[in-house]
């Protein structure tokens with residue numbers, strides 16, 4: 235039930251590898267000083283492979299303390315190793331930056347197009363990454379300017395981020411239910427109450443959260459303004475078309491694909507509104523309040539132990555494709571899963587891919603609820619994806635954003651259908667379906683409106699706006715997404731100030747609806763022609779991050795700039811809704 239991290243590196247070997255890496259960094263530095271346009275393809279290729287291998291060693295040194303700290307946040311030894319590693323990482327990133335500038339043709343001796351083409355083809359697996367970095371030249375400044383921005387960011391925007399977190403961490407939420415009050419220290423504890431079966435608890439939790447944010451709105455507004463203006467200034471300086479284009483470029487997706495995605499998601503709000511109306515009836519109220527959208531409807535749920543959950547996931551995956559289940563089983567068999575919650579263990583779940591030669595690690599906090607079985611499938615899905623792509627070099631193994639959630643979301647879908655098929659208890663099925671659609675709302679519709687708000691907020695802030703006007707803008711979006719299906723109290727207009735993503739990584743949230751809907755589309759197609767689509771899906775996964783995601787998907791005849799493609803994904807949700815209404 236606990237993972238074995240020795241496959242990354244036995245801790246007693248840390249020093250040895252650390253020293254080795256220190257020497258190799260010097261070698262890389264010399265290599266980078268020597269690069270020239272007319273150098274041989276073979277020599278350039280050797281340098282790339284050296285750099286890749288060094289990257290793998292660094293990943294081992296970095297992941298070992300990182301994963302140790304995940305299971306024991308008080309692990310002092312791991313903390314020490316991490317701080318040593320951070321310094322080393324900084325040195326490497328300086329060298330990589332130099333190499334990056336040379337590849338972009340911005341560092342002497344200047345690399346011309348013809349030689350770039352010749353050299354980049356040295357290692358075909360790394361070619362896409364190199365071409366892409368060179369294209370990035372159009373948005374990069376000169377070396378000195380980039381250095382200044384980097385240093386100024388450390389003391390500027392990143393401090394703003396820390397400050398926001400400090401303000402939020404210091405909050406003590408006051409939960410008022412009837413005449414009783416209770417103090418709650420953390421936001422995660424407070425937010426878990428919005429899933430409570432008791433309406434008054436859900437309402438009290440939201441009121442406690444939003445009251446704090448209302449009281450501190452000026453601070454959040456000042457910070458958000460800083461974030462947005464800094465982002466906008468840099469976007470302009472670098473020559474991006476729109477503020478969101480910065481994120482799109484980083485994600486390897488064209489602006490047009492995201493515009494289409496947002497458009498289709500907005501057109502489909504009706505699907506979720508229909509669900510909320512159904513839920514109101516189910517809960518015996520005339521209309522659902524915003525406080526109640528995550529109210530559970532199930533009166534019972536099943537609890538399973540890990541052994542059972544494992545069998546359920548593997549069995550479902552095997553039916554889909556033995557290649558999937560074999561890979562998932564490998565992760566479990568090699569003891570790369572940390573299963574149970576622990577005293578000093580972090581919350582949540584994730585999958586860590588260290589390098590192509592190491593089976594990925596899965597981190598869980600398994601308590602036996604049906605949601606935990608889904609999480610197991612999701613994280614194993616990530617691991618399966620990495621194993622499909624483990625023939626690549628480290629830097630081209632990871633799928634780029636548009637494809638990063640493909641296998642994980644698919645694994646969840648496969649499991650969900652299997653569980654629904656096997657379950658005979660109507661009440662349980664109803665509960666699962668309702669939760670699934672509520673999750674889909676949170677992953678697709680809610681995130682979509684965060685992005686739409688951000689687009690408007692960035693525009694408004696750069697023109698000049700007050701905190702109150704910004705909140706009104708947010709409220710307008712809420713009214714659009716819920717229509718007449720939900721009663722929204724005015725206090726929700728301050729909700730924007732609680733969404734950490736819009737502060738920490740602007741325009742990040744479409745990663746969620748993009749990934750989810752892409753997998754739904756693959757799933758819809760798979761159901762029409764399983765044999766054919768399993769092969770296509772496996773090919774997409776095998777590509778990892780070695781190619782332009784748009785080209786990988788074109789191979790599967792998927793066009794992410796096409797309305798119809800995204801529209802098809804919503805069919806999956808419609809089918810669930812029909813099932814739910816007949817149960």
Ligand SMILES: [Zn+2]
Nearest residue numbers: 612616639642
């Ligand atoms: Zn994921």
